[in-house]
Every structure is written in structure tokens, then in C-alpha cells.
Amino acid sequence: MTYDPTVYPQFAVTVDLVALTLRNGALSVLLVERGEEPFRGTRALPGGFVRPDESAADAASRELSEETGLSIFPGYVEQLGTYSEPDRDPRMRVVSIAYVAFAPDLPEPVAGTDAAAASWMSVDDVRDLGFDHDTILADAIERVRSKLEYTTLATNFVTDPFTIRDLQCVYETVWGTTLDRANFRRKVLGTTGFVEPVDGVTTATGRRGRNAQVYRPGRAESLHPPILRAPM
Amino acid sequence: MTYDPTVYPQFAVTVDLVALTLRNGALSVLLVERGEEPFRGTRALPGGFVRPDESAADAASRELSEETGLSIFPGYVEQLGTYSEPDRDPRMRVVSIAYVAFAPDLPEPVAGTDAAAASWMSVDDVRDLGFDHDTILADAIERVRSKLEYTTLATNFVTDPFTIRDLQCVYETVWGTTLDRANFRRKVLGTTGFVEPVDGVTTATGRRGRNAQVYRPGRAESLHPPILRAPM
DNA sequence: CCAAAAGTGTTAGCCGTACACCCATGT
DNA sequence: ACATGGGTGTACGGCTAACACTTTTGG
Numbered sequence: 001m002t003y004d005p006t007v008y009p010q011f012a013v014t015v016d017l018v019a020l021t022l023r024n025g026a027l028s029v030l031l032v033e034r035g036e037e038p039f040r041g042t043r044a045l046p047g048g049f050v051r052p053d054e055s056a057a058d059a060a061s062r063e064l065s066e067e068t069g070l071s072i073f074p075g076y077v078e079q080l081g082t083y084s085e086p087d088r089d090p091r092m093r094v095v096s097i098a099y100v101a102f103a104p105d106l107p108e109p110v111a112g113t114d115a116a117a118a119s120w121m122s123v124d125d126v127r128d129l130g131f132d133h134d135t136i137l138a139d140a141i142e143r144v145r146s147k148l149e150y151t152t153l154a155t156n157f158v159t160d161p162f163t164i165r166d167l168q169c170v171y172e173t174v175w176g177t178t179l180d181r182a183n184f185r186r187k188v189l190g191t192t193g194f195v196e197p198v199d200g201v202t203t204a205t206g207r208r209g210r211n212a213q214v215y216r217p218g219r220a221e222s223l224h225p226p227i228l229r230a231p232m
Numbered sequence: 233m234t235y236d237p238t239v240y241p242q243f244a245v246t247v248d249l250v251a252l253t254l255r256n257g258a259l260s261v262l263l264v265e266r267g268e269e270p271f272r273g274t275r276a277l278p279g280g281f282v283r284p285d286e287s288a289a290d291a292a293s294r295e296l297s298e299e300t301g302l303s304i305f306p307g308y309v310e311q312l313g314t315y316s317e318p319d320r321d322p323r324m325r326v327v328s329i330a331y332v333a334f335a336p337d338l339p340e341p342v343a344g345t346d347a348a349a350a351s352w353m354s355v356d357d358v359r360d361l362g363f364d365h366d367t368i369l370a371d372a373i374e375r376v377r378s379k380l381e382y383t384t385l386a387t388n389f390v391t392d393p394f395t396i397r398d399l400q401c402v403y404e405t406v407w408g409t410t411l412d413r414a415n416f417r418r419k420v421l422g423t424t425g426f427v428e429p430v431d432g433v434t435t436a437t438g439r440r441g442r443n444a445q446v447y448r449p450g451r452a453e454s455l456h457p458p459i460l461r462a463p464m
Numbered sequence: 465c466c467a468a469a470a471g472t473g474t475t476a477g478c479c480g481t482a483c484a485c486c487c488a489t490g491t
Numbered sequence: 492a493c494a495t496g497g498g499t500g501t502a503c504g505g506c507t508a509a510c511a512c513t514t515t516t517g518g
């Protein structure tokens with residue numbers, strides 16, 4: 001035992017953000033192009049250092065606002081996991097706490113702000129991110145896919161008055177499958193607290209076809225029974 | 233923007249361990265009694281600093297071996313989450329990565345080693361741990377309860393040749409419920425890859441009643457369909 | 465009228481639940 | 492013989508999957 005624990009080692013601690021949304025019918029992630037070494041010119045997940053007086057969750061929320069250019073980020077954020085391989089950053093020892101954010105379709109980041117370098121990209125087109133961010137992104141995608149099964153997470157991908165069909169599109173896009181319309185409707189409406197109807201019809205304009213009832217998110221957070229995707 | 237990101241702040245990084253096992257028919261956790269401030273004399277989760285050249289997962293495995301006094305820890309370890317509130321350690325800024333370990337019943341930690349101060353305690357009897365360890369333990373218990381539903385985690389709580397009944401006891405103990413014996417058996421055997429039969433009967437000695445077929449863990453890691461506990 | 469989308473009905477099969485029953489073993 | 496625990500059978504209710512049908516709206 002040659003290790004002296006009274007002198008504890010020092011680490012830099014960062015947050016990395018996997019902000020997910022649905023854009024153009026594809027699950028999309030917010031990426032930045034790095035302006036400095038290492039990995040200058042390659043894409044990476046947004047993120048930054050945790051400050052001495054804030055929690056990692058606070059740092060994640062702060063960075064999300066800065067990177068999207070929105071004063072308050074309108075989605076749901078949860079911790080994904082922590083990545084701590086000694087060589088994951090070539091400069092120094094960095095431990096990074098990754099967060100996943102789920103948001104409805106957001107405006108394109110505005111030039112002239114911190115968010116200028118940020119842009120949305122379909123997760124199917126993402127390859128060769130800097131650091132270990134390919135791994136982090138893969139973990140985040142697996143997280144969102146499985147959380148759709150047994151939580152009401154899907155409501156975080158649509159804006160407040162939404163239709164059952166909107167919800168179905170979330171499931172179909174994230175899972176890459178198709179679902180039976182009638183059965184999906186019954187399943188959602190049969191789960192108390194998943195959605196609540198708003199007493200007014202919608203989308204009377206522009207579209208063909210009958211107008212749809214609109215809903216808001218309900219109070220439930222977990223689904224009993226779950227909505228299972230096909231066993232593969 | 234008065235923050236200078238070129239001078240990144242320094243943190244201490246630790247791992248905290250929630251080692252769970254089944255002892256005397258109760259879900260039990262490994263605890264240590266702290267020998268120094270802060271929280272001297274109170275119980276806490278085992279853990280320690282991450283060293284400069286190891287990942288957090290390596291640190292978790294190393295600490296588990298040291299605290300249990302076993303050269304190799306015979307269970308399954310996974311990351312639980314990271315706890316980073318600025319005031320969670322009164323001495324300094326510490327970010328702690330928590331791990332959960334699931335193990336079959338292990339021998340009592342041996343005196344005269346690092347593990348001397350460690351002991352198993354039923355989670356129902358645990359209160360007032362130091363730091364934020366009550367929160368971490370609660371998160372770990374919720375994790376194990378939900379992972380029983382949709383993964384083969386239960387096999388990590390029993391030693392290699394086990395019976396279906398042994399598995400059922402894991403579920404009943406962790407969930408605090410009772411399950412129908414016949415239906416549980418069919419569910420387990422009907423899930424391909426959950427368990428594999430060993431061609432020999434068992435426990436011919438000591439017990440009353442018919443001898444039970446013994447099984448080993450299968451290759452599957454996830455359960456389709458899941459074994460759902462009652463909706464509460 | 466036709467197309468498109470929302471909403472409802474219906475049926476057959478599967479699965480979960482509950483419980484009864486038989487088999488093997490030790491006292 | 493009997494108690495104890497392993498293993499099997501079965502019948503019923505509910506849920507799911509698949510698909511047909513009706514209703515509403517725009518072109």
C-alpha cells in the first residue's frame with residue numbers, strides 16, 4: 001500500500017450535454033464544432049466546466065441555455081452517467097458528467113451568441129465526434145428508447161397542445177417502427193394520467209381530414225402497463 | 233460574463249459503493265463506521281478517492297475488494313449516478329460517483345483488514361447515514377427493484393447452482409411481495425436465456441420435500457416480456 | 465365525389481392470474 | 492402416514508394485435 005490517501009488527487013469536472021429533439025421527422029442532437037484543440041474542427045457534444053459553487057445539474061441547465069440561446073431551456077433534463085477514463089481528454093484528467101435533455105422542436109441557434117457554433121443534426125448522420133462522445137450519444141439514444149416504454153417521456157418531445165397522432169410520431173421516430181393507430185390511441189387513453197384532453201378541437205386549418213382532439217401532458221410519470229416495442 | 237473558463241476549477245473525485253446482498257432473508261447493504269471527521273462514529277457507505285491513473289469503475293472494483301476483504305469481488309457492479317451538490321462534503325468540494333454492486337451472500341468482513349469496520353445491515357434498519365448517503369442508498373434500492381423487472385439481475389444474488397425457488401425468493405425479498413410459485417416458474421423458464429438447467433438434481437440432503445432441478449445463469453441480460461411487480 | 469385523417473368496433477389468440485392437483489422426499 | 496416442497500394442469504378474464512368500418516374535413 002504505497003498510496004497516500006491524505007493527499008487527494010485533483011480533477012477537472014465538466015458536464016456534457018446530449019440535447020435531443022425531433023426535427024424533420026428525425027431524432028436530432030445538438031452539436032457544436034470545436035474551435036480549439038483538441039479535436040479542433042470536429043463536432044462534439046456541447047458542455048463545459050462545472051463551477052466551484054454550482055452542482056452538476058445546475059451547470060447542465062446553464063450550459064443548455066447558453067448553447068441554445070434560450071434564456072430558459074424548455075425541456076426535461078436528467079443525468080445520464082459519468083465518464084471517467086483517464087485518457088478521455090488528452091490535455092488533462094477530466095471527469096465528465098453527461099446529461100440528457102429532451103425538448104420539443106426548438107428554433108435554430110442564433111448567430112452572434114454562444115450558440116452560434118451549435119446546430120441540430122439527425123442522430124443517424126452523426127459519426128466521429130470528439131472525445132468519447134460517440135459512446136455518450138449511443139448511451140443517450142438507448143436511454144430515450146427504453147424510457148419511452150415505461151415513462152411518459154414522450155410528452156417532452158411535443159409542444160403543449162398536441163394530438164394523439166403527435167405522440168405516436170414520437171414513438172415511431174425514436175423507435176424506427178410503425179405502430180397501429182387504433183391500438184396506440186387506446187393504450188394512451190387507457191393509461192390514467194398520461195394525457196388530459198383539452199376541451200376544444202384543433203388544427204381546423206390547412207390540413208385535410210377530420211380535426212383531432214388535443215391533449216396536454218397528464219400527471220403520471222410512469223406507465224403501467226408499459227408500451228413495449230417489438231422484442232427486436 | 234465574469235467567469236474565466238481558462239482557469240478550470242479543481243475537484244476531489246470519489247466513488248461511493250452500495251454493495252447489496254441478501255442476508256437472512258433481507259436486502260442488506262455494506263456499511264462502514266467512520267473513524268474520522270466529518271461524521272465520526274456514524275455509518276456511511278464505503279468508498280474512497282479515485283486515483284489519478286484509474287477510471288471510476290476501476291476505483292469502485294478496487295474499493296469493493298478492499299472493503300469486503302475478498303481479493304476479487306464476486307458480483308456485478310454498475311454505475312448508479314453522480315452526486316455533486318457543492319455542500320455535500322463539509323471539508324471541500326467533492327464529486328462522488330456512486331456504484332451499485334449486486335452479490336450473493338458473502339462472508340462477514342474479516343477483522344484485521346481494511347474491511348474490519350465494515351458490516352452488513354438490512355436496508356430496512358438503515359437510517360441517518362453520513363453525507364448524502366441516505367439519498368444514494370434510496371436511489372440504489374429503487375434501481376435494483378426496477379431492474380429485477382426487465383433484466384436478469386436476480387441471478388447475481390444467488391450462487392451458481394440455484395433453484396427456481398431461490399430466484400423467486402430474490403424477487404419476493406427485494407420487492408417485499410409474494411409471487412405465485414407456478415406462474416413464476418413458467419415465466420422464468422419461458423424466457424429464453426434467463427436460466428439454463430444443469431443435468432443433475434440437487435439438495436438431496438437435509439431438506440424435506442422433493443428435490444429441485446438446479447440451474448445456472450443464462451446468456452440473456454434483458455427480459456422480454458418483463459416480470460412486472462404489482463402496480464403498487 | 466374523393467382522399468386523407470380522426471375516431472370506433474370487432475374478433476381471435478395470447479398471456480397473466482388464481483387455484484387445484486400430483487410427485488418426491490424426509491421425519 | 493403426513494408434512495413439506497417441487498412440478499404440472501387448467502379455466503377464466505383481460506389485454507393485444509390485426510383489421511374493418513364510420514365520421515369529419517379539404518380539395
